[in-house]
Amino acid sequence: MRVLGIETSCDETGIAVWDAEAGLLAHRLHSQSGVHAAYGGVVPELASRDHIRRAVPLTERVLADAGLGLDDLDGVAATAGPGLMGALLVGLSLGKAVAFGRGRPFLGVHHLEAHLLAPALEDDPPDFPFIALLVSGGHTLLAEVRGLGCYRLLGQSLDDAGGEAFDKTAKLLGLGYPGGPAVAQAAANGNPAAFDLPRPMTGKPGLDFSFSGMKTAVLHCRKTASAPSDEGFVADLCASFQQAMVETLWIKAARALAETGLERLVVAGGVGANARLREHFASGAADLGAELFFPRPDFCTDNGAMIAYAGGRRLVAGECDGWDRTAVARWPLDQLAPPERIPA
Numbered sequence: 001m002r003v004l005g006i007e008t009s010c011d012e013t014g015i016a017v018w019d020a021e022a023g024l025l026a027h028r029l030h031s032q033s034g035v036h037a038a039y040g041g042v043v044p045e046l047a048s049r050d051h052i053r054r055a056v057p058l059t060e061r062v063l064a065d066a067g068l069g070l071d072d073l074d075g076v077a078a079t080a081g082p083g084l085m086g087a088l089l090v091g092l093s094l095g096k097a098v099a100f101g102r103g104r105p106f107l108g109v110h111h112l113e114a115h116l117l118a119p120a121l122e123d124d125p126p127d128f129p130f131i132a133l134l135v136s137g138g139h140t141l142l143a144e145v146r147g148l149g150c151y152r153l154l155g156q157s158l159d160d161a162g163g164e165a166f167d168k169t170a171k172l173l174g175l176g177y178p179g180g181p182a183v184a185q186a187a188a189n190g191n192p193a194a195f196d197l198p199r200p201m202t203g204k205p206g207l208d209f210s211f212s213g214m215k216t217a218v219l220h221c222r223k224t225a226s227a228p229s230d231e232g233f234v235a236d237l238c239a240s241f242q243q244a245m246v247e248t249l250w251i252k253a254a255r256a257l258a259e260t261g262l263e264r265l266v267v268a269g270g271v272g273a274n275a276r277l278r279e280h281f282a283s284g285a286a287d288l289g290a291e292l293f294f295p296r297p298d299f300c301t302d303n304g305a306m307i308a309y310a311g312g313r314r315l316v317a318g319e320c321d322g323w324d325r326t327a328v329a330r331w332p333l334d335q336l337a338p339p340e341r342i343p344a
């Protein structure tokens, strides 16, 4: 089965073709960061309009890269949620149109399921079961993953998502958008021990997160600084913030491994692209004797490949949606079920 995957849930237009036997055949991404940079965050209406402009030409290019035409596709998958409603509807409508036009099955994909399955696109994919730590711009959660569609939520952020905390910190420090890469870049020249920022909710039991206090702590440091625009100050504060975030995420991920007795950890979502996080987790996992899996950095952030893969796995299992399938802005991960349990 050869599947076209379409991702338009937020500010990236991602298109890919995945083949159940040959793997990923082609993928392309168009980032809207230039569209939203001036606003310091994603403007939903501008996101929808840009997806409309980009999605069809990008699909044509991906098909050309793969040397395929629309008739060579066996199924189509598009992100159905969670995400920005207007943005989701663009990809979903394109996906349904292609599938309907060619008489192929269509499936709406859960964006977070796609994120946590993304390491399966790499050469050394994880076996089930594993713990997934998903840290993106919209979500931060820990889940026990026993198979495709078998997700038990262990903990989640009670307020800001991890990526959102990076984005807000960048905004507070005037570093621009998207904030994660900007903070990481500034942190490269800073001292991670310069500021003693909180590691929220690590001192008490449980696997939930809370990141809004970290942003307030950054704001306090900035307000009380003698030279808040000084490059060295910004570098030190970014490095300290990044370190606090990485340590907090690791403490909870290690706790999830200990509490479930599992020895495999998958880290996915945009913050998983962070180089300091990857280093810290690699050394922590080595100490625990646990196996650690990341998607390549480009597949940590939003992309079409993970949608083609996650949708493809379910389409191969015989699952498909009706033409009345619509987008859903909110869609809890643990509402998903394995393909065979979902009625046709």
Ligand code: KG4
Pocket (backbone or CB within 6 Å): 010, 135, 136, 137, 138, 139, 162, 163, 164, 166, 167, 178, 179, 180, 181, 184, 269, 270, 271, 272, 273, 274, 275, 300, 301, 302
């Ligand atoms: O998964 P993703 O692309 O989109 C959502 O589904 O939300 O994640 C985007 C988030 C943004 O908050 C972005 O600032 C963050 O991931 N991010 C990073 C890095 N690259 C992206 N955060 C820290 N370090 C990075 N290198």
Ligand code: ZN
Pocket (backbone or CB within 6 Å): 111, 115, 136, 137, 269, 270, 301, 302
């Ligand atoms: Zn995402």
